[in-house]
Amino acid sequence: xTPGPLSDRTRRVLACLVKDYIDSGxxxxxxxxxxxxxxxxxxxxxxxxxxxxxxxxxxxxPHTSAGRVPTDLGYRYYVxxxxxxxxxxxxxxSVEARLREQAGAxxxxxxxxxxxxxxxxxxxxxxxxxxxxxxxxxxxxxIEFVPLSGSRxxxxxxxxGNHVSQKVIDTGEExxxxxxxxAASYLNAEFGGMPLADVRDAVIARLEQERTLYDQxxxxxxxxxxxxxxxxxxxxxxxxxxxxxxxDTGDATPVSLxxxxxxxxxxxxxxxxxxxxxxxxxxxxxxxxxxAEHHDPQLRGCSLVVAAYxxxxxxxxxxxxxxxxxxYSRAISVVDGAAVAVARFLRDEN
Amino acid sequence: xTPGPLSDRTRRVLACLVKDYIDSGxxxxxxxxxxxxxxxxxxxxxxxxxxxxxxxxxxxxPHTSAGRVPTDLGYRYYVxxxxxxxxxxxxxxSVEARLREQAGAxxxxxxxxxxxxxxxxxxxxxxxxxxxxxxxxxxxxxIEFVPLSGSRxxxxxxxxGNHVSQKVIDTGEExxxxxxxxAASYLNAEFGGMPLADVRDAVIARLEQERTLYDQxxxxxxxxxxxxxxxxxxxxxxxxxxxxxxxDTGDATPVSLxxxxxxxxxxxxxxxxxxxxxxxxxxxxxxxxxxAEHHDPQLRGCSLVVAAYxxxxxxxxxxxxxxxxxxYSRAISVVDGAAVAVARFLRDEN
DNA sequence: GTTAGCACTCGTCAGGTGAGACTGCTAGAG
DNA sequence: CTCTAGCAGTCTCACCTGACGAGTGCTAAC
Numbered sequence: 001x002t003p004g005p006l007s008d009r010t011r012r013v014l015a016c017l018v019k020d021y022i023d024s025g026x027x028x029x030x031x032x033x034x035x036x037x038x039x040x041x042x043x044x045x046x047x048x049x050x051x052x053x054x055x056x057x058x059x060x061x062p063h064t065s066a067g068r069v070p071t072d073l074g075y076r077y078y079v080x081x082x083x084x085x086x087x088x089x090x091x092x093x094s095v096e097a098r099l100r101e102q103a104g105a106x107x108x109x110x111x112x113x114x115x116x117x118x119x120x121x122x123x124x125x126x127x128x129x130x131x132x133x134x135x136x137x138x139x140x141x142x143i144e145f146v147p148l149s150g151s152r153x154x155x156x157x158x159x160x161g162n163h164v165s166q167k168v169i170d171t172g173e174e175x176x177x178x179x180x181x182x183a184a185s186y187l188n189a190e191f192g193g194m195p196l197a198d199v200r201d202a203v204i205a206r207l208e209q210e211r212t213l214y215d216q217x218x219x220x221x222x223x224x225x226x227x228x229x230x231x232x233x234x235x236x237x238x239x240x241x242x243x244x245x246x247x248d249t250g251d252a253t254p255v256s257l258x259x260x261x262x263x264x265x266x267x268x269x270x271x272x273x274x275x276x277x278x279x280x281x282x283x284x285x286x287x288x289x290x291x292a293e294h295h296d297p298q299l300r301g302c303s304l305v306v307a308a309y310x311x312x313x314x315x316x317x318x319x320x321x322x323x324x325x326x327x328y329s330r331a332i333s334v335v336d337g338a339a340v341a342v343a344r345f346l347r348d349e350n
Numbered sequence: 351x352t353p354g355p356l357s358d359r360t361r362r363v364l365a366c367l368v369k370d371y372i373d374s375g376x377x378x379x380x381x382x383x384x385x386x387x388x389x390x391x392x393x394x395x396x397x398x399x400x401x402x403x404x405x406x407x408x409x410x411x412p413h414t415s416a417g418r419v420p421t422d423l424g425y426r427y428y429v430x431x432x433x434x435x436x437x438x439x440x441x442x443x444s445v446e447a448r449l450r451e452q453a454g455a456x457x458x459x460x461x462x463x464x465x466x467x468x469x470x471x472x473x474x475x476x477x478x479x480x481x482x483x484x485x486x487x488x489x490x491x492x493i494e495f496v497p498l499s500g501s502r503x504x505x506x507x508x509x510x511g512n513h514v515s516q517k518v519i520d521t522g523e524e525x526x527x528x529x530x531x532x533a534a535s536y537l538n539a540e541f542g543g544m545p546l547a548d549v550r551d552a553v554i555a556r557l558e559q560e561r562t563l564y565d566q567x568x569x570x571x572x573x574x575x576x577x578x579x580x581x582x583x584x585x586x587x588x589x590x591x592x593x594x595x596x597x598d599t600g601d602a603t604p605v606s607l608x609x610x611x612x613x614x615x616x617x618x619x620x621x622x623x624x625x626x627x628x629x630x631x632x633x634x635x636x637x638x639x640x641x642a643e644h645h646d647p648q649l650r651g652c653s654l655v656v657a658a659y660x661x662x663x664x665x666x667x668x669x670x671x672x673x674x675x676x677x678y679s680r681a682i683s684v685v686d687g688a689a690v691a692v693a694r695f696l697r698d699e700n
Numbered sequence: 701g702t703t704a705g706c707a708c709t710c711g712t713c714a715g716g717t718g719a720g721a722c723t724g725c726t727a728g729a730g
Numbered sequence: 731c732t733c734t735a736g737c738a739g740t741c742t743c744a745c746c747t748g749a750c751g752a753g754t755g756c757t758a759a760c
Contacts (some may be wrong), residue, residue, distance in 0.1 A: 044704070414741045
C-alpha cells in the first residue's frame with residue numbers, strides 16, 4: 001500500500017520483470033527473474049519481493065499459479081525510470097536520417113509531417129502520428145487567388161517553413177482574374193511577415209475603420225482576406241500512418257477489438273486525436289500515457305508516447321500509439337528523435 | 351454438377367436462403383425455409399432441393415447436422431438475380447440528396463469524392479471508397495505559380511469540374527514572382543481548354559522545335575510546364591472512409607484478421623486499390639466481386655461492389671468493400687446511386 | 701535476512717458424455 | 731412420378747472430469 005521509495009533490489013526486480021514481459025508477452029515467473037536479473041539471490045527471495053510489489057500494485061497475477069505481469073502502475077514506474085536515464089542519451093540520428101531520406105531535401109511542411117508519421121511507424125511498428133501547429137501563429141508569407149468556375153476562388157496561403165494551405169471561398173460575384181492578382185499583390189506587400197492571426201485582426205480593423213472604401217481594389221482584397229482567414233483556428237492537420245499494425249497478429253490480440261475500433265475511428269476523425277493530446281501535452285520532452293491513465297475508458301489497454309516540437313505558441317506534436325505492452329525504451333527514443341528532427345527542420349527553414 | 355437452369359422453386363429456395371443467411375448470419379435449416387419461403391411444401395421437400403443445390407455448389411453445410419450456408423457461387427447467383435431486377439428501379443435519390451448535403455452546393459472535385467466515400471460508408475456500414483479519373487484527360491483550365499522559399503515553386507493546376515491539384519517543383523534557380531505570373535498568363539492563354547496530356551505533348555514539342563528560345567519568358571513558362579506535367583500519369587487520388595467498420599463486432603468476426611490487415615494496408619497504400627479495380631472495371635453499371643472470385647487470395651472472404659462513373663477516357667469509380675455476407679441489394683443500389691450522382695455532378699459542372 | 705523444500709492451488713488439456721439441431725433416407729400416400 | 735412423414739444417424743456444443751505441470755506461499759532451518 002505504501003507507495004514509498006523502493007529498495008534498489010526491488011527496483012531491479014521490477015525493471016527486469018517489465019522488460020521480460022515486454023519481450024515475451026507471458027507472465028514472468030520468479031525462477032526466470034532469478035536467472036535473468038543477475039542479483040545473487042534465489043527464487044524464493046524474488047518471490048518475497050514480488051509479493052511486496054504486488055501489494056504495492058506494481059504487478060499482478062493473471063491467476064493464482066501464474067507468474068507476474070506488470071500493471072499500468074508498474075509500466076509507469078519503468079517508464080519514469082527510462083525517462084530519467086534517457087534524457088542524456090538521445091540517439092535521434094538514425095531517425096532523423098531516415099526522415100530526411102523519406103521526406104526529401106526540402107519538403108513542404110505537410111510532406112515533412114506525413115513522412116514523420118511514416119518513419120515513426122517504421123521504427124516502432126505501431127501507429128505513428130504527427131500534428132501540425134495551429135495555423136494562427138504561422139508567419140504569413142504569401143497569398144494567391146486562383147479563379148475557379150463561377151464566383152468561386154481557390155485561395156493558396158503560404159506561411160514560413162513551406163507551410164502551404166488552401167481553401168475555396170465563394171465571393172458572391174465573379175471577380176476578373178486581373179483584379180484577383182492585384183488583390184494578392186496588395187495583400188502580400190501589406191501583410192507579409194506578420195503572424196496570420198495578426199493579419200486577420202489587421203484586416204478586420206481596416207474594414208471596420210474605413211466603412212466606405214473608395215478604393216475598389218482594396219475593398220476586394222480585404223474582403224477576400226477576411227473570408228480566407230475566418231476559419232483559421234479550427235483545423236490543425238493531422239497525419240497518421242501504420243493503422244494496419246493494429247491488426248498485427250504477432251501473438252494473441254495485442255489490443256481488444258473495441259479498442260481497435262476506437263483507434264480506427266480516431267484515424268478517420270483525426271480531430272479526436274488532437275483533442276486527446278491537448279490534455280497531455282504540457283512540458284517539454286517526451287510524455288507517456290499508459291493504459292488506465294487515459295481519460296477515455298476506450299483507450300485503456302493502449303499507450304501513447306508523444307513529444308511536442310517547436311516553441312511557444314507554434315507547437316505541434318509527434319508520437320505513437322500502441323498496446324500497453326510496447327517497447328517503451330525504443331518508442332521513447334524514436335519519438336524524441338522525430339520531435340528533435342522536425343524542430344530542427346523548422347528552425348533551419350525559417 | 352450440371353449448372354443448367356434452375357427450376358423456379360429451386361431459385362426461390364436459394365434466394366430465400368441467401369437472404370435469410372445475410373440477415374441472421376447463421377446456417378439456415380430446411381424447416382426455417384419451409385416457414386419463410388412461402389411455397390406450400392414441407393421441409394422434407396426443401397431438403398431434397400437443398401441437396402440438389404449443394405451438388406451444384408450453390409450452398410454448403412458447415413458440418414453434417416447444420417443448416418445450409420451460401421457459397422460464393424450461391425451469392426453470385428443471388429447477386430446476378432438482383433442486378434437483373436434492379437436495373438430498372440434505381441433509387442439513387444436519397445443517396446444523391448445526402449451527397450449534395452454532405453459535399454455542399456459546389457464543392458471541389460476532391461471534396462465531392464471524399465464525401466462520396468463517406469456517404470457510401472454511412473449508407474452501407476462498410477468501407478466506402480471513391481477514385482478520381484486519371485488526370486491525363488482532364489481539361490486544362492488554368493495554372494498558377496506560387497513562389498516558395500529558395501528556388502521552389504508551388505504549382506496549382508485547375509481542370510474542368512473544379513479539379514484542383516498541386517505540386518512542388520524545384521526550378522534550379524530563383525525566378526522572380528513577376529516572371530512566374532507572366533509565365534502563368536502565357537500558359538493559360540495558350541493552352542486553356544486542352545486535355546492535360548495534350549498540353550504536355552504540345553509543350554514538349556515546342557521545346558524540341560525551337561532549340562534556342564529567344565524569348566526568355568516563353569522558355570521559362572514552357573520549362574515550368576514540362577516539369578509540372580511530367581508525372582501526370584501516376585497519381586489518381588483515392589478516398590476511403592469507414593475503415594473502422596472493419597472492426598465492427600456485430601456478430602463474430604465478419605472478416606478474418608489477416609483479411610482485415612490486407613484491407614487496412616490497402617487503406618494506407620491506396621494505389622493497391624486502384625490496381626485491384628483496374629482488373630474488374632469494364633462495362634457500365636455495378637460490378638460485384640465475391641469472395642474467391644478475387645485474384646488476390648488475401649481478399650477471399652470479402653466482397654467488392656463497385657461502379658464506374660464518367661465516360662470514355664475520363665472514368666473513375668466508387669464502391670464499397672465488406673464481408674461476403676453483406677446486404678447486396680442495398681449495397682448495389684447505394685453504389686449505383688453514388689455513381690449516378692457523381693456522374694451527374696461532373697456533367698453539370700462542365 | 702536468506703534459502704531450501706514441500707504442500708497447495710489453479711489453469712490447461714485430453715477425453716468422455718448428454719442434449720439439441722438437422723439432415724438423409726426410406727417407405728408409403730396422393 | 732412427386733411429395734411427405736417419421737426416424738435413425740451424425741455432428742457440434744457445453745459441460746464435466748481427472749491428470750499434469752507450472753509456480754506460488756509458507757515454514758523451518760541456516
